[in-house]
Structure formats: C-alpha cells, structure tokens
Amino acid sequence: MPHKLSLIWLNYKKNKAIYWMALPVVLYFLVFKYLPMYGAVIAFKEYTVGKGIWGSDWVGLQHFRDFFQSYYFWRILKNTLVLSFYQLLFGFPAPILLALLLNELRQEMFKRTVQTVSYIPHFISIVVICGMVVDFSSRDGLFNSIITFFGGESSALLSDPGNFRTIYTASSIWQELGFSTIIYLAALSGINPELYDASKVDGASRIRQVWHITLPGIIPMIVILLILRIGGLMEIGFEKIILLYNPNVYDTADVISTFVYRKGISESAEFSYTTAVGLFQSVINFILLIGANRLSKAVSDNKLF
Amino acid sequence: MKIKRTAGERLFDGANVLLMIALIVLTLYPLWHVLNASLSDSGRLMAHRGLLLFPEGFNLDSYKLVLSNPSILSGYRNTLVIVVLGTALNLLFTILGAYTLSRKSFMLRNPIMLAIVFTMFFNGGIIPTYLLINNTLHMGNSLLALIVPGLVSSYNLIIMRTAFQEISESLLESARIDGAGEVRILWRIVVPLSMPVIAVMVLFYGVAHWNSWFGAILYIRDRSLYPLQLVLREILIQNSTDSMTTSAAMGDKEAIGESVKYATVMVATLPILLIYPFLQKYFVKGVMIGAIKE
Numbered sequence: 015m016p017h018k019l020s021l022i023w024l025n026y027k028k029n030k031a032i033y034w035m036a037l038p039v040v041l042y043f044l045v046f047k048y049l050p051m052y053g054a055v056i057a058f059k060e061y062t063v064g065k066g067i068w069g070s071d072w073v074g075l076q077h078f079r080d081f082f083q084s085y086y087f088w089r090i091l092k093n094t095l096v097l098s099f100y101q102l103l104f105g106f107p108a109p110i111l112l113a114l115l116l117n118e119l120r121q122e123m124f125k126r127t128v129q130t131v132s133y134i135p136h137f138i139s140i141v142v143i144c145g146m147v148v149d150f151s152s153r154d155g156l157f158n159s160i161i162t163f164f165g166g167e168s169s170a171l172l173s174d175p176g177n178f179r180t181i182y183t184a185s186s187i188w189q190e191l192g193f194s195t196i197i198y199l200a201a202l203s204g205i206n207p208e209l210y211d212a213s214k215v216d217g218a219s220r221i222r223q224v225w226h227i228t229l230p231g232i233i234p235m236i237v238i239l240l241i242l243r244i245g246g247l248m249e250i251g252f253e254k255i256i257l258l259y260n261p262n263v264y265d266t267a268d269v270i271s272t273f274v275y276r277k278g279i280s281e282s283a284e285f286s287y288t289t290a291v292g293l294f295q296s297v298i299n300f301i302l303l304i305g306a307n308r309l310s311k312a313v314s315d316n317k318l319f
Numbered sequence: 320m321k322i323k324r325t326a327g328e329r330l331f332d333g334a335n336v337l338l339m340i341a342l343i344v345l346t347l348y349p350l351w352h353v354l355n356a357s358l359s360d361s362g363r364l365m366a367h368r369g370l371l372l373f374p375e376g377f378n379l380d381s382y383k384l385v386l387s388n389p390s391i392l393s394g395y396r397n398t399l400v401i402v403v404l405g406t407a408l409n410l411l412f413t414i415l416g417a418y419t420l421s422r423k424s425f426m427l428r429n430p431i432m433l434a435i436v437f438t439m440f441f442n443g444g445i446i447p448t449y450l451l452i453n454n455t456l457h458m459g460n461s462l463l464a465l466i467v468p469g470l471v472s473s474y475n476l477i478i479m480r481t482a483f484q485e486i487s488e489s490l491l492e493s494a495r496i497d498g499a500g501e502v503r504i505l506w507r508i509v510v511p512l513s514m515p516v517i518a519v520m521v522l523f524y525g526v527a528h529w530n531s532w533f534g535a536i537l538y539i540r541d542r543s544l545y546p547l548q549l550v551l552r553e554i555l556i557q558n559s560t561d562s563m564t565t566s567a568a569m570g571d572k573e574a575i576g577e578s579v580k581y582a583t584v585m586v587a588t589l590p591i592l593l594i595y596p597f598l599q600k601y602f603v604k605g606v607m608i609g610a611i612k613e
Contacts, residue, residue, distance in 0.1 A: 021426065022426055022427065025424075025425075025426040025427075028424070029422075029424055029425060029501075031500055031501035031502065032419050032422055032424070032425045032501055033419075033425075033427075035415050035418065035419050035501060035502070035505075036415070036416065036419035036420070036425070036427070036431065038412060038415060039412055039415055039416035039419070039471060039476075040431060042412060042470050042471055043434065043435055043438060043471070045451075046448075046451075046467075046468050046470075047438040047442065047443075048434075048438075049443070049447075049451055050442065050443025050444065050447040050448040050451055051441070051442065051443040051447075052443070052447075053443050053447030053448075053450060053451055054443045054444055054447045056446075056447065056450075063454060067450075112342075115335055115338065115339065116339075118331075118332070118335055119335060119336070119339065120332065124336070124339070127343070128339045128342065128343060130596075130599060131342075131343045131346050131347060132342065132343075132346055133599065133602075134346065134347075134350075134592070134595065135346060137526055137591050137592075137595060138588055138591065139529070139530035139532070139548055139551070139587065139588075140530065140532075141530075141532050141548045141551045141552050141555065141556070142551060142555065142584050142587055142588055144555070144556060145551065145552075145554075145555025145556055145580070145584060146349055146353060146555075146584065148555065148556055149555070149580060150349070154368070156349075156352060156369075156370075159368045159369040159370070160369070162368075163369065188345070188346070188349075192346070193606075196603055196606040196607070197606055197607075200606065200607040219325075219327075219328075220328055220331065221331075245440060253532075253533050256533075257552065257556055271445070274444070274445055274446065275445065278445065278446045278449075279445075279446070279449060279537065280536075285446055285450065288446050289444055289446040289447060292444030292445060292446060293444060295444075296441055296442065296444060299440075299441075300440060300441055303440055
C-alpha cells in the first residue's frame with residue numbers, strides 16, 4: 015500500500031524523535047521474540063550447528079512423526095494435562111474464595127494483616143520454596159513427622175510417583191494463593207456500594223448478597239483469567255518441576271517442557287526433535303486460547319480480544 | 320447503616336475469622352520452622368522430630384559457615400550486579416516503549432502493540448531461543464545472557480503504558496508549544512509524574528532478577544559467574560553442603576549440613592522479607608493497574 019507508506023513517512027517526518035525512541039524496543043522484540051519464532055523452522059529440518067538454521071536439510075514432518083510414535087508422547091502429554099488440570103481445579107478457585115472471604119471480614123486491620131501475610135510467599139524464590147519442600151518431604155522431615163504423629167508410615171515422599179501431583183499442586187497454592195487474590199480484590203473494590211445498601215433494605219442475607227452482587231461483580235475478571243489459564247493449559251510451570259522431580263517420579267512428573275529441556279539441553283542436544291515437541295505444545299496452547307476466547311464470547315460477552 | 324446481625328451471620332463471621340487465622344498460621348509456619356531450625360544447635364536439631372515452635376538450643380555457627388562460604392559470597396555479588404544493572408536497563412527500555420506506544424501521534428502505535436501482545440501468547444520455544452542466545456549471539460557464559468534477553472516484559476510494558484496514557488495530553492501539548500523535545504518531555508514531565516508506577520516496575524523487575532536461576536543454568540558455565548539462586552540450588556536441592564562442612568567429623572557432617580541448609584534459606588530470603596513491608600503498597604497498586612487494562 016504505497017498510500018499508507020507515504021502517510022507513515024509523513025508521520026515519521028513530523029515525529030522523528032518518537033520513532034527513534036521506539037526503535038530499541040522494536041529491535042528487542044524482533045531479535046529476542048520474533049527471531050526465535052523464525053528459528054523454530056528447525057523443527058522441520060535436521061539442524062546441525064555447523065550448517066546453521068538456513069543451511070540444514072529439510073526433513074518435513076519427520077520429527078513430529080517420531081514424537082507422536084514415541085513412548086514418551088502419551089506420558090508427557092498426560093502429565094502436562096493432568097498437572098494443569100489439578101492447578102485449574104484447585105488453584106483457580108482458591109484465590110476467588112479467599113477474596114470473597116476477605117471481603118466479608120469486618121475489621122479493616124485484621125483484613126489487612128491477613129492480606130499482608132498471604133502475599134509473602136510470592137516473593138520467596140522458587141529455588142528456596144522447592145528447597146523447603148524437598149527438606150520437609152525427606153524421610154525424617156516435617157511432613158513425615160506429621161504423618162507419623164497421626165499414625166501413618168514415614169517414607170521418602172518425593173520418590174513416590176503417587177505423591178508428586180499433590181505436592182506440586184499444594185505447594186503452588188501455598189505460594190500463590192494470596193498474591194492471586196489481589197486482582198479479584200481490585201475487581202471487588204469496583205462494585206457500587208449502593209447495590210449492597212439496596213439489597214439490605216430488601217432484606218437480603220449476607221450469603222444472598224455474596225451470591226447476587228459480589229460474585230456477579232467479579233465474573234468478568236474470573237472469565238478473563240480463566241481464558242488465560244486455558245490458553246496456558248499446556249504450559250505448566252516447569253522450573254518448579256525441574257527443581258522437585260527425579261527419575262523415580264518421571265512417570266507422573268515429566269511434562270512436555272521438562273522433556274524438551276532434558277532432551278534438548280541438559281542430557282542430550284536433539285535440537286530439531288525437541289523444537290518440534292515445543293512447537294507442538296505452543297500450537298495446541300494457541301488453539302486452546304482462541305477456542306476459550308470464542309466460547310466465552312459466545313456464552314457471556316466477556317472476551318480477552 | 321447498622322443492621323443487627325443475626326445468629327447465623329455471627330456464626331459465619333466467627334468461622335471466617337478462624338479460617339483466616341488458620342491461613343496465617345499455614346502461611347507463616349514453614350518460614351518460622353526454617354528460622355528456628357537455622358538458629359538451633361545442629362546436634363539437637365537432628366534428634367528433634369515434629370513441629371519446631373522455638374529453636375532447639377541456640378547456635379549461630381551455621382550462619383557463620385554460610386556467610387564465609389565463597390560460593391555464597393560470589394553468588395550474592397553476581398546477583399547484585401544482575402539486579403542493579405538489569406533493572407536499570409529494564410526500566411530504560413520499558414519507559415521508552417511505554418512512552419512511544421502511549422503517544423497518539425505515533426502512527427505505528429497499534430501494529431507494534433499488537434505484535435508485542437502476540438509474543439505473550441506465542442513464542443519460538445526454549446530451544447530456538449537458547450540457540451539464538453548461545454550459538455548465534457555468543458552471549459553464553461556471561462552475565463549479559465541473564466540480562467539482555469529479558470530487557471522488556473510485555474506485561475510490565477502494558478502496565479506502564481496504561482499509566483502513561485492517563486497523563487493529560489494537554490499538559491504534554493503545552494510543553495511542546497514551549498519548545499520541549501520528546502526526550503525532554505519524557506524525562507521532565509512524564510517520568511516525574513509516574514513515580515509510583517516506576518516504583519512498581521523496579522519491584523517487579525528487581526524481584527524477578529533476584530529470584531531467577533533458570534537462565535543461569537542454560538547459559539552460565541563458570542562457577543564464578545553463578546548467581547545466588549544457582550548456588551542455593553546446589554545446596555538446597557542437590558544437597559551439596561560439603562564445601563561448608565569439610566572441617567567437621569564424619570558423623571557431625573550430616574547434622575551441620577542440615578542446619579547450614581536452613582541458614583542458607585534465611586540468608587537468601589531475609590533481604591526480600593525485610594524490604595517487603597515497605598514495598599507492599601506499591602505492588603498491590605501495580606497489580607491493580609494491570610488488572611484494569613487486561
């Protein structure tokens with residue numbers, strides 16, 4: 015569109031400074047975000063460092079076929095989805111519930127104390143959190159002391175595939191519960207207080223007020239965050255898994271991104287194959303995101319884009 | 320308007336308060352446990368089972384070991400460099416991006432914004448990014464690899480742009496009429512008016528740098544360049560406290576190693592916990608700005 019281009023040229027001549035100020039940021043995104051997207055073509059090639067991205071030979075969908083037929087495919091797909099689903103089922107409603115309960119507290123001071131305390135774990139590094147989890151889970155650690163106190167058997171909790179999902183999900187909720195409520199509390203503070211006064215005059219109980227005023231007031235926020243969650247369903251926080259897992263629990267703990275890291279960087283360097291695996295994950299994520307957005311637009315009018 | 324509470328409501332309020340107290344205990348106890356364990360006498364700590372409501376004995380030896388450990392010290396130093404330099408560059412880039420993308424006179428504003436938001440939902444993946452930084456740009460094994468690839472966070476950019484958009488256009492226009500250039504307007508008007516959101520950004524970027532470890536695992540090979548969190552990983556997750564307990568007898572090693580771990584957690588976490596109360600009001604504000612423009 016030459017017409018458009020000449021308009022931009024005119025705009026540039028009038029606002030030269032703005033264009034030059036925007037340049038570093040545009041370059042940053044081109045180099046560090048868009049170049050890797052281009053680099054992902056190696057998923058369709060047999061990449062070798064010597065030949066480079068462009069010079070390596072095309073192999074079509076070979077890596078994808080290998081992945082779909084491999085023993086790992088179902089294991090890591092299932093683990094990714096199950097862990098995400100746990101996070102969605104337990105982790106997503108928890109901050110909503112906490113926000114509603116905080117909103118019902120009458121003493122302002124107490125409410126602020128609970129909030130302040132609940133945000134703290136968010137600022138502790140994931141390495142330290144996982145260090146604590148590993149230590150508490152050891153055979154003579156805190157968790158086992160509690161288990162034996164109630165008459166259970168002590169065991170090495172993190173070596174048992176049956177425990178991994180529980181430990182992972184519970185510790186994530188412990189860390190992020192408080193911080194995630196902030197966004198809902200922000201939405202709650204935007205509700206018109208007159209609605210409550212009116213319903214009190216009508217004799218509505220507190221529970222009814224929560225159900226008919228408070229909850230509907232934060233539904234748009236809930237829907238948007240839910241769409242984002244569904245869009246990230248395949249992208250489980252893998253830094254934490256890498257810190258917590260060990261070969262004993264790969265059966266339940268190994269997910270797509272940890273697999274990519276192991277086979278692509280830490281244990282071997284199967285660059286093309288693992289890029290294909292990563293690309294599979296990104297594409298599914300993107301489809302889920304668009305799907306969730308469409309669905310929510312259709313049923314509720316709330317949408318992300 | 321005060322209406323008398325019914326019995327049911329009082330029951331609900333009471334249960335709610337109890338639940339919140341339980342939440343506080345559950346949140347704080349693990350940290351309390353670690354604090355007590357770090358101050359305990361290592362031998363008595365080994366023998367102890369169950370909750371630790373107070374330190375078992377009192378002993379600061381493990382802190383002495385941790386604070387004289389060369390890996391911890393060099394980790395601290397590297398992390399400080401990354402936090403200070405990284406956050407400064409983060410701010411510079413984010414401010415430039417947020418300012419230009421908030422100017423209505425900038426015609427490319429919307430397409431660029433769209434391209435940036437797109438990267439929040441789709442990326443090339445970990446392997447192509449790794450190859451770019453390590454093999455193409457040859458940034459591997461330097462602290463730059465931990466700073467440059469994360470210069471701008473799209474989320475933070477959006478928060479800051481939203482704040483900049485709220486500054487009145489006529490104020491900027493009158494400065495322009497007085498002959499101020501864009502750089503001057505940004506530096507003299509927009510930045511001073513946006514100090515609260517800039518404080519939020521310092522907090523978000525600073526804490527992220529302080530806590531990050533994965534970049535270092537990918538790109539750093541020299542131990543002398545390890546950031547604190549990577550040193551912590553060796554001590555806490557991979558259980559290598561040997562470097563700190565060499566002088567101890569075999570039997571004591573395990574016991575001392577255990578209290579060293581707890582002291583390490585405290586040494587790495589205390590700085591954040593100490594500045595936390597001063598920063599709280601800022602980050603709450605930051606998340607709220609982010610929430611409004613989602």
